[in-house]
Structure formats: C-alpha cells, structure tokens
Amino acid sequence: MKRYEALAADIEASICAGVLRPGDKLPSVRHTCTSRGVSASTVFQAYYLLEARGLVQARERSGYFVRAGLRRAPPEPEQASQPTGQSIAVDVSERVFEVLESSMARDVVPLGSAFPSPLLYPLQRLGQALATSAKSLDPWRSVDDLTPGHADLRRQIALRYLAAGMPVSADDIVITNGALEALNLCLTAVTRAGDAVVVESPTFYAALQSLERMGLHAIEVPTHPREGIDLAALEAAIVRHRPKACWLMTTFQNPLGSLMPEAKKKALVALTTRHGVALIEDDVYAELYFGDHRPLPAKAFDTEGLVLHCGSFSKSLAPGYRIGWAAPGRFTRAVARHKLTSTLSASAPAQAALALYLERGGFDKHLRKLRAALAAQQAVFAQAVGHYFPPGTRATRPEGGYFLWVELPEGCDALHIHRQALAQGISVAPGPIFSASHAFTNCLRLNYGHTWNARTEQALATLGQISAAAA
Template sequence: MKRYEKFADAIAELIRSGVLGPGQRVPSVRYASQTYGVSPSTVFQAYYLLERRGLIRARPRSGYFVNTHAPSPLAEPATSEPARDSTEVDVSELVFSVLDSIKDPNTVPFGSAFPSPLLFPLPRLARSLARAAREMDPRLVVTDMSPGNPQLRRQIALRYSVGGLVVPMEELLITNGALEALNLCLQAVTEPGDLVAIEAPAFYACLQVLERLKLKAVEIPVHPRDGIDLDALAQALARYPVKACWTMTSFQNPMGATLPPAKKQALVELLRSHQVPLIEDDVYAELYYGQHAPKPAKAFDTDGLVMHCGSFAKSLAPGYRVGWVAAGRYAQKVERLKLMTSLCPSMPAQAAIADYLQHGGYDRHLRRLRYALEEQQHAMLAAIARHFPAQTRVSQPTGGYFLWLELPEQTDSLKLFQLALAQGISLAPGPIFSATRRFRHCIRLNYGSPWTEASETAMQTLGRLVRSL
C-alpha cells in the first residue's frame, strides 16, 4: 500500500470505530502532517480518497468533516435488457399525466426534474441581469441573435478550454435551454421514420422528442455505474440503419451512470466507424463530486461527429432557459434550423449569464452546490437503507441529483406513484423512462432539495407504501 492509502485507512478506522463521529472535523492537513509524520501532499491524497469513499467531505474554508450519513449498503440495480426490435414512441400522455400531477408546491418534490431553486444564486443573477440590461448595446440585440451573445459564447469556450477541450467559437450556438439544442441536433441528422439509438432507461424528454419528430427508438441497455452497453450498441448498429445516437455520458438521467474515459473514447470510435453522429446530452456536467470533472465524449471527437449539448438550467439559472450546443460539422445546419424556428433565446438572459460567469463567482457557487448535493445524496441513501425493503437496489452516482431504485419485482411503480401522491409525495415511475414502458418496478428519486424532517418522513412513508405493495 502507498503511504497515503495507509494514512487513509487509519482515519477510516477512527470513523468506523466511532472515535470520529458523524459531523466531526477530521485533523487539519497541517496537524495531521505534523502528528503522523507525513507530508501535506500525502494527507491531501488520503483525504481525497476518503471523499471518494463517501466517508468525509470538505467544507469551504472549514476543513474536512465526517459525513453525517454513511454510504448505502444496498446493492446497485441490474443492467437493463436489450430491446428485441426498434419501436414507435408513444409515451407523452403517460409523461404528461405524471408531470401534471406533481405541480403542487406543497408536494415533497422527489419526482421533480430540477434541483431546489434555493440552491441557486438568484439574487446575484438578478444584479447581473439589471446591469446587463442597462449596458446592452441596442444594435447587438439584432446582430447577435444568432448564434448568440459573443461574450457568453466566449465564456463557454473558456470553460471548455479549462477542461482541456478546444471548441472554436463559430461551432457554438446559444439555444433556449439544452432541450432545444437536442431537438435541433436530432432534426439536423434525421428524417421522419429514421431510427435513433437511445438509452434504456432514458430521460423521458428524449422519448417525447422522438415521438414529436416521428422517429423510432432502438433501446440500448445502461449499466448503473458505467453507462451505455457498447456491445449492445455495436450489435444494434450492425443490425439497424441507425441515423443518430442520443446518450448522456455523465450522470445519466435517470440512472446516474457515467462512462469511464476509455469507454467514452470507445463510444466515439464505434460511432465514427459507422459514421453515425453522437448527440451528447451533458446537462449535469458541472454537478460532479470529488476533485475533477469528467471529460465529455466530445473530447475524443476528431471528425466533428459529436454534438455536445449543455445548459445552465441545472447548475445556475433554471428559469433563464439558456443552453448551447457545440455542433461540430453540423454547426451551420443546426444554426439555420434555429433561425427557421425560434430565432434566438432572450438577449438579456444571455447577457446576464455572461456577466455572472465573468464577475459573479460561478466556480465558488458550483463548489457549494456540489457539496450540498453530495450531502443530500448521502441522506437519501441512508433513508432508503433504513426504510425500504432489503431487496431494494439503488444506484450511487458520483454526480447529479437522481437515484434509480429497483424495487421488489412485484411492485407496480405507477400504483406506488398514485399512493405516494395521495400522501403529498411525488416520484417518477419507471415506465415514463422507456419507449416500451418497461421498468415497472423501478422509480427515480430526486435528492436535489435540502434535506429536512419532512424529507425523512416522506422516505419513511414511501418505504411503508413499497412494503404494502
């Protein structure tokens, strides 16, 4: 074992034995270095390792603390099975019936698609909006409509470059949220009746887009940790005339899976060999836990086949509806499609986010947001372990704010949804995440809201309802 691993095990034993209890501060880097006779670098490496294990977490300017909630002992869900054939998509009525029923603000929002607005710096954003509106050059309101505010595009390009990815500004197009970017990308490379490879389970908005554009789905299994099954995708590409592949490569919704870097590279190479474009839905990219952001599949693209779609809706400003796409070789076609449809997003909203990225402390906000989400994840995992049947399986993603639960086989998640709603609790039932309405005994839960006594009570109620079914 390396020195930092030995030191990490020593601290872990103190936590397991109760010497360091939940919420207690672990020795500072300086104190640990002096007391244990190791270098500060060794202490940092050990603490990073303990963070990845879920035993401790850093607090800004305060040090490292023992996590309040231990990681869940429950097993992870099984990898989904491949679909036997391509299928027409017809899920909108089911999705709308679920979404319409969870709009009550008094409902515990485990079924929501967004984190709590309380986690976002909305007052600071409002100041950026006011300043941007005052200083906006009237001529730019017309000239910058497409491809979007140049300052915002420059800031996005800079964030790509920090991650080691060079994206030319002329490839970037600002859109009305990521959903418009994804719609435009799909329209750029398909015609009605075409086949699109998607994940199973997949985010229900993906299914609705396919349904609206009259496209057929080829469902590809997803591993709860490592993402889309490349062997199954290769078989589908050999069997079907697939025109595009739409996938979330990091913190996939609903499972939370993230493809390892080597697998992302293999995905890009596989699609390149078939000349199939990849539409990369990466809206949760900034919500990673730990020290390093995962690289997108776009980082391995040498042919311009990857269209990388992002958004500020999940990390900064949900109501501003500002997203973007780095569209590779399809940039001009995507831009022209946008000009033919919505023209441009709100110019003041674009200018406000550009101002905030430059002056508002975005990275500081993101660190706080990630810490909050990780702690809330631990709280929900611990509640599942306490209140749900022992046969329950649950994902443990390293980012985002969703958990995918595989409940005992006989559980009907649509019935559970109705029973929970009657108790003031929302959840997302499994069938809305499949073109073939599979995953009937699965649910997605959102831990993106601050954990309260009401959250704990709701989890206890859900566990009781699952047992009753």
Template sequence: MSKNGLLYQRIAHNIEHQIQHEVLRVGDKLPSIRMICREHGVSMSTALQAYYDLESKGLIESRPQSGYYVTYSHKFFPAMPETSNPVYHADASGTDGLVAKVYAELGRETNLTFSLGVPAPELLPVAKLNKTMINAMRLLPAGGTSYEQVQGNSKLRQQIARWSFSWEGHLRESDLLTTAGCMNALAYSLMALTERGDQIVVESPVYFGVLQLARSLGLQVLELPTHAITGIDLEALKKTLQTKKIKACLLVSNFSNPLGSCMPDEHKREAVRLMETHGVPLIEDDLYGDVYFGQHRPKSCKTYDESGIVLWCGSVSKTLAPGYRVGWVAPGRFKEQVIRTKLYHSVSSTTLTQEAIASFLETGRYESHLRKLRHTLHTNSLQYLRAIGEYFPEETRVSRPEGGFLLWLELPKQIDTIKLYETALKFKISIAPGRMFTLQNQYNHCIRLSYGLLWNEQVERALKLLGNLARKMF
C-alpha cells in the same frame, strides 16, 4: 474558496473515505477535535467544520461528554441496480399518458416534488441573478430588445469556450451556437441530422423528454442496455452499429438522467472511436457534468473528438437558472446544418438571459455557486441513500451517482410504481414512475427520485412515508 474551507473539506473527505472502505467502522470513535488540530495543523473551528460536514451527511454523530462516533457506513446503503436489459415490445402510449399525468401535478405548490430533476429555488443565487439581469438591461443596446446574431451572444460563447478547458474540450467561441436550453440543443441536432423513419440509439432507461422529442420527429428509438455506474453497454452499442442502420446516437455521458451513471474516460474514448469508424454522429447531452462530487469535473466525449463527429450539448438549466432557458451546442462538423436549423425554427435566442448568464460566468460567481451546490447535493444524496436503506423494502436497489440530482430505485417486482405514484399523490408527494423513461413495457417497478430539494425533516418524513407505502404494496 478560502484556504480554511479547502482544509476542512479535505479532512472530511479523508474520514469519509476511511468510512467508505471500512477502515473506520460503525461504532468506532473518531479522533478528538484537539487531535485533529494537532495532526493536520488546523484551527479548532476548521476541525469542527470537518465534523459538522460529516454529521450533515449522516455518517457520524456527536455524543455529549464522549466525542464523535461513526454511525453509518456506505456498506449499509442499498444494493446497486443491475445492468438494464431493454425489451422490445413497444407501447409508447403508456409513456405519453404517464408523462402528461405527472407533469400536470408539478405546478401544485402543495406537493413535495421528488419528481422534478432541478435544484430547489433555495439552492440558487436568485438575488445575484436578479442584479445581473438588471445590469444586462442597462448595458445592452436598446435595453436588450434587439435580435441576437444567429450563433448567439458572443460573450456567452466566449465564457462557455473558456469553461470547456476544465474538461479539456478546448472549444473556441466560433465553435458554439446558443439555444433555448439543452432540450432545444438536442432538438436542433436531431433535426439537422435525421429524417422521419431514421433509427437512433439511446441508453435505457433514458430521460422521457428525449423519447418524446424523438417520437415527435418520427424517429425509431433503439434502447440499449445501460449500467448504473458506467453507462451504456459498449458491446451492445458496437453490435448495434455493425448490424443496423443507425443515423445518430444520443448519450448522456455524465451523471445521466435517470440512472446517474457516468461513463469512464476510456468508455467515452471508445464510444467516439466507434462513432468515427461507422460514421455515426454522437449527440452528447452533458447537462449534469458540472455537478460532480469528486475532485475534478469528468471529461466529456467531446474531449476525445478529433474529427468533429460529436455534437456537445449543455445548459445552465440544472445548475443555475432553469427558467432562463439558456443552452448551447458545439456541433463539430455539422455546424452549418445546425445553424440553418436554428435560423429556420427560431431566428435568434433570447437576448437578455444570454447576456445575464454570460456576465455571471465572467465574474466567477458561477464557480462559487457550483461549489456550494455540489456540496449540498452530495450531502443530500447520502442522506437519501441512508433513508431509503432504512425505510424502503429490503430488496430495493438504488443507484449510487457521483454527481447530478437523481436516484434510480428498483423496488421489488411485485410493486407497481404507477399505483405507488397515485397513492403517494394523495399525501402530496410526487414521484416519477420508471415507466416514464422508456417506450417499452418495462421498469414498472422502478422510480426516479430527485435529491435537489433542500434536506430537512419534512423530506425525511416524506421518504419514510413513501417507503412505508411501498412496503404495504409489497
């Protein structure tokens, strides 16, 4: 990134921080462009870029012949969801049928898919990825048609290990095993550690793919209370480990799906300590960690793992190339079991896509792409929060993620979001009802929305329509 690019973002972040903490209030006039230039010693184009950035987030507006004014504040965003309180009246059939129904609609290009938690194709470097794939075919022996070694492409594992230093993971190439996406990494980890009938712990709500995977393996799932900011309730986790026979714990540590919560560093450290004390493996899904809106990537539970109790799983499916199915796991002390599981179930990972992603990481293109993606998604999240505050029922509560792609909405309890989903679908809008994210009969008034779409007037109109439909049901 250029020096000017860093400067305009720094100026914009400073003003946004003042708006967030009400140093600058709605209606306040901002310093003129010339004053910004003098105060920060920057060019006029840099000062303008900072204000354009704040305008794109819906926080300020330009008034002809007058200047720039604060138009919106975080104060007016909807309230946050409360800590979940999972019930234990299992009704898994409700989850399975609903997931199948929602995903049956995803292939329809006419639908506006707020239900899909991946970035829009327009936000991905497709042309650069195509060139990287062609180069991989040219450079690999036999054009990439040969099997990879069981642990996976060595160049890719080198790059992932190098990348881990950004969150103090300090992994080595030999610590890693490649997989066909993050779900595949989670599957190998669970298969290696558990047997049918075993109990595992997850957050609640939790990504429906985890629930379906666990049920397919014959596992019993305990859903624990979870906060929309700090993640799983550590006291509930501690009590569960003390009173029940738990075979594994599966957590999404950074910007979870669907809540968007991010465990604070001290919570991650404490969670690892609890796992070590009770001898329970921690499978960490760190799929969204690179999509942060702050100044630094958040650490992972693996950062604090000194005994090898954490199996750290990741992928580029949410950041770079969903269809390439490139993921990985650092299994810690369970490495041999996970390698054996992969050998039995797939022998090898896909050669070409691994090589292409390895080259993309090696050239530095990934970080350049991530900077743009993070900025776009942060802007999107603020626009969505503003729109939900304006168009949805007043009692609506919304998560406030500091990264990732997803918002969790709690609507008034009278609203059945499965009916809202069916009604919205008639208008070519697809949402994910909250009932998908639990095996219990709960979250029937909740929805998950993805802000990975390209923000435009069509998206705003769709959110307005969705809000109006919810108001009519209320």
C-alpha cells in the same frame, strides 16, 4: 453562507463520511465554541439546523447525538438493463405528461421533480448581473446577436471548453433556449421522420417525447447503472438497425446517474464515428460532479465533428433563465439555421446577464458549494432509502447529479406506488416513463436535490411503507 451554516455543513460532512457515526455524541457546545472560535448561540443554531434535517437528535441533559439507526445505503444495482433490441415507434408522451402534471403542485414533496432546489443557485448575484447588463444593453445587439447568440457568452462558454482541453471555439457554439432545445435542434439536423435513434435503457423521458413528436423510432440499448451503455450491444444495434443518431448521456445519466469511464467514452466515439452515426451528447449534469475533476465528455474524443455536444446553465447556475447551447461539430451551420426558423434566438437579457456573471468570476466558487451540498444530500438520502425501503431494494450511488435510481423488489408496481404516494403529497418519477417499452415497472427515480429536512425524512418513510406494502 452564515457561520452556523458552515459549522452545520462541516458536521454533516463528517456524518456522511462516517467520521461521526450513528449514536456518536456531538462535541459539547462549550468545546465547539473553543475549538471553532464561535459563540455558543452559533453552535446551538448549527445543532438545531442539523436536528431539523433529521441528522442529529437531542437527548435530555445529555447533549446532541448522531441519529441512532443511521443507517446504511442500500446496495447498488449490478445488472445492465435488458431491452428487447427492437426498433420501436414511441408512444409514451401521454403517460409522461400524466405523471409530470400530477406532480407539479408546490406543496408536494418533490421527489419526482426533474429540478433541484432553486435555493441552491446564486440568484441574487445573477439578479445583480441582470440589472447591470440591462442598464448597458446595446439596443442593436437585439438584432446582431440573434443566432448563433451573444458573442461574449459564446466566448465564455468556449473558455470553459478550452479549460477542459477541448478545441471548441466560440464559432462552434449555438446558444439555445436551454439544453432541451439544443438536443431537439441537433436531432432535427441529423434525422428525418421514420429514422431510428439509439437511446439508453432507461433513458430521459424527454428524449422519448422528442422522438415521438418527430416520428422517430427508438432503439433501446442495454445500459449499466454504473458504467453506461453497453458498447457491444450498441454496435450490434447499429449494424442491425442503421440508426441516424445516438442520443446519450455519458456523464451522470438521467435517470441512472451512470458515468462512463473516459476510456469507454473514447471507444464509444470511435465506434459511432466508424459507423458514421451522429452522437448527440446530453451533458447537462457534468458540472455537478462530486469527485475532484469534471469528467470529460465524449466530445473530447471527437476528431470528425460527429459528436453534437449539448450543455446548459439550467442545472449548474441559472434555473429558469433557459440558456443552453450546442457545440454541434460539422452540423453547426445546420443547427444554427434550424434555430433561426424555429425560435429565432434566445432571450437577449438572460444571455447578457450570464455573460456578465461569468466574466465577473465566481462561477467555480458557486459550483464547489453546489457540489458539496448535493453530495451531502445524496449521502443522507441514500441512507434513509436503505433505512425505510423494503429488503431487496437497490439504489444507485451516482458520483454526481441529483438523482437516485431505485430498484424495488420484483413485483412492486411503480405506477401504483406513484399514485399512492401522490395521494399522500409525495411525487416520484416511476420507472416506466423512462422507457419506450414501458419497462422498469419496479423502479423509481428519486430527486435528492432539495434540502434534507424532517419533511423529506417523513416522505421517505411513507414511501418505504407504500413500497413494502406493494412488494
């Protein structure tokens, strides 16, 4: 990070934390030069950057001010969802694809994207690791490391489990083509066509698409926007429908951002274990926490090997490398074998590069920067939603990740808003794609994982207008 960027980040943090409030004057350039020991041009560059991001504005001959009307985030949603409780055949994939494919153009403001900005990742250092490991690649490893995957990489992943106090060894890990493959392999290992699977309500659309492709039924269980799935409702659903698996995100759930408290995760594992139901835990956002420690996954409370934990480097380190993993407990052998017969192995150069990067150190430093950037972006983003969206709008304030879940006033049609916004070059992820029963018709998932700038501000203003008109 350059000097002026560091300065801008500090000021942004002060604004987000409420130390500098709307209308406050920023310290004068001369004062900042002295207090920070930097040149005037560095200070100007920092202020220009904050201005470009819509955080401050210049007033002629008066200096820079925190933008007036800056701005309160909307209230959070309070109610858990209320799905029907039925076990239903899934038929959402076509609609999900329609929405996703329409939003993929690079010139669209990517509020509906599933990915954060790739600029947040250490692509240059990864490239160096790739170049170094490519030169010293042992030809025979292309055969040796097929599945369960590159031995050093599995060891590095195991070390991170160890650091979190979890007894997952390198032999318990299967490297996959991203977490999505890990989740699918776990699902294949514990279900057969016709079985029922518990999901949250709302849930990640890719989970629904996997159920649909594999002929599985979905049981949507009430889920609270802050604390995750309702355990009493979950137990009732298990007793009633006898599902073979639960596919859950206990930490920074997609789309809600909900984080189950640790005690609740422990109770969850006790519950699924008592009923002999496999728990497939999608934990890809865990490293993106804004608090002071990585939230433990449900896997940490697993004593019987019934939690199949799935992770990935796609959101934390290396987008596009497609390296994820499963720690499938007692299903490790089954998952490894399904991997061998479906895609054989993950890409050897990508595995070797990540192993080398992790070994060299610097991952945690990168993560600290990434988390700080996402937390700051969330603050500005949420305030802009509060500012531009119609009264009655609610939005989650997750403690990690890069999604806001926005509940618009009753009667707003998210699919209509999606189409209107797209016509103006803005993508959103409309609520109904997160539900097998096409619920959440007045909800949107918005991605704040891209650098805040005037274009984002304008897009949220437009989106607010469209929503107000729809309300």
